[in-house]
Amino acid sequence: MTIFVFTALLGAAFFHAxxxxxxxxxxxxxxxxxxxxxxxxxxxxxxxFFVEFPKLEVWPWLITSAIFHVIYQGCLALAYNSGDLSRVYPIARGTAPILVLLIFYFIIETSMTHTEILGVLLLGFGVIGMAQGAFSNRENLILLPYTLGAAIGTAGYTIFDGIGSRISTDPSSYIAWLFIITVPIFFSVILICQxxxxxxxxxxxxxxxxxAGIFSFGSYWVxxxxxxxxxxxxxAALRETSILFAVLIGIIIFRDKTNTKKIIAASLILAGIIIVRL
Incomplete structure (x- = not known):
């Protein structure tokens, strides 16, 4: 991975958080x-209006990804009603790269080095550390199904978007049509529920x-x-540097509580990011 791609992902992570x-x-x-x-x-x-229409073989990936995006967005919105940002966000986002890594390693294929895999796993241990507050506090147990659902949604759309965008060969066309078709699906689900x-x-x-929509669109385009x-x-792993930004935002702006365990967990995540870049 080039330094340009690495830096762009860090910027995207900040806007995602x-x-x-x-x-x-x-x-x-x-x-x-x-x-x-x-x-x-x-x-x-x-x-x-400025890109080519997606090829026929891209559409199954687009439609499936749109469904996973709706799962993610719906679960995340529900989760935010039940827990603080610094606790919900790490579980929802941080579990996803581990799922993606496992699926690619055992089912699809991956060209990642052992060092890069170690970096992703370290990030995962950091995520587990961030999640400790949610598992130990009874009031936050209700958010776990939503956050795990968001993690599954994230892993799903990451895999389908990653493969689909490569088949498309045009990231701008892919993301434009992905979000166009996501709108009616999400609106229908929310209308039925609300x-x-x-x-x-x-x-x-x-x-x-x-x-938030502008920030999100730009972040995901990157x-x-x-x-x-x-x-x-x-x-997928480097996108989750957003976890560190989210924790800082939660602490500084929303006055979320922090402790030594969260600091250690954040350090593990940072170590994973550094190892990935080596």
Missing amino acids: SWNALVKNSADKIKSMLVLTLVHGILGIFVA GLKIFKIEQTTWKIGSV AIWAMTQAPIPLV
């Missing part, structure tokens, strides 16, 4: 995710969701592009 912080700070997380998804679709339509009241959205929620330049499990 930022949009999650915005959603966490909103009064209605589900409606904020709804606005975010709508912004994705609008940006996707705009980009679609009813017509979901369309009563306050102005503040529109603002937060819109900014990830899609990076998956065409480097091993997919490696990109």
